[in-house]
Amino acid sequence: MAVSARPRRSVLYMPGSNARALEKGRSLPADGLILDIEDAVAPDSKVTAREQIVAALDEGGYGPREIQVRVNGLNTPWGYDDVVAVAKSRADAILLPKVESPETIRQVAAIMQAEGAHEDMRIWCMMETPLAMLNARDIAGAHPLMGGFVMGTSDLAKDLNCAHTRDRLPMITSLGLCMLAARAFDLAILDGVHLDLSDEDGFAHACQQGREMGFDGKTLIHPKAIAAANRAFAPAESEIAWARKIIAAHEEATAQGQGVVVVDGKLIENLHVVTARRLVALADSIAVMSAQD
Structure with missing residues (x-):
């Protein structure tokens, strides 16, 4: 599980x-x-x-x-x-x-x-x-x-x-x-x-x-x-913004056939994107939970 x-x-x-x-x-x-x-x-x-x-x-x-x-x-x-x-x-x-x-x-x-x-x-x-x-x-x-x-x-x-x-x-x-x-x-x-x-x-x-x-x-x-x-x-707003930024950049690079991309001078690979997606999912879940409570 x-x-x-x-x-x-x-x-x-x-x-x-x-x-x-x-x-x-x-x-x-x-x-x-x-x-x-x-x-x-x-x-x-x-x-x-x-x-x-x-x-x-x-x-x-x-x-x-x-x-x-x-x-x-x-x-x-x-x-x-x-x-x-x-x-x-x-x-x-x-x-x-x-x-x-x-x-x-x-x-x-x-x-x-x-x-x-x-x-x-x-x-x-x-x-x-x-x-x-x-x-x-x-x-x-x-x-x-x-x-x-x-x-x-x-x-x-x-x-x-x-x-x-x-x-x-x-x-x-x-x-x-x-x-x-x-x-x-x-x-x-x-x-x-x-x-x-x-x-x-x-x-x-x-x-x-x-x-x-x-x-x-x-x-x-x-x-x-x-x-x-x-x-x-909870993820900080700066962490969420960075996560969304590298996800978008990596998706764009992947569409162009590239496996890695440099964002703000930092090399971004798939492993970084996996972590970023997890963080964004957590932030989204916290927002949904706060709205339900």
Whole structure:
């Protein structure tokens, strides 16, 4: 499955046990929401959270936002029932926590198919343990229903016993391994959360680093970060203009039988045009999503 141009600049975690948060999610300018039944929900509230999420999705009103539901692991008392319930819902994806092997994806895919999940529903995986990093390739290619990775950098840092530095050098190998695996199998990939809500400069730096590395967007823990993430992961007007310029120039050169063209002193080949078309498609999708919201 090829990665679509669907915007995923900002994807906000929201606890399924908080009915007001589920309602607020319908009006937030985030590209996506992760409705959570796992870490953000206490054990005695998990069944309620599951029921509230399914009811909210049945009610609808989330517009063009991509909705993932993070379920509990299959090895927990709630995991199987979570997957069954979400498979029957209108969610876009089931997000699995602490995935470490392809077998987990295959088990969930079998449940989804048995429960009649809609054909566009995908499986996403939280990548948050050392073993997940080492098995990223096998996880990415585990099943045709795979849709993407979400980096769980907080749990990963805990397991690595490493520091959360500004440049994230202690976990750069892990981020890179997951990026390679995701792109090798045409999956989307979202960067991990930034925990210090008061550190706006640090958040901006993390977003810039994430975009430079190739992440599609940033997962968030508070609505106040949505606008900054949307700006950071959206193509700038200058980038869009340049992309359209080289696409037009390359098309003209191709019509004249030329494989390359020089634009403003820069050699433009087909590989540059592929990147430019992807960027323009993303910009167009963002414009359409903004108009629908």
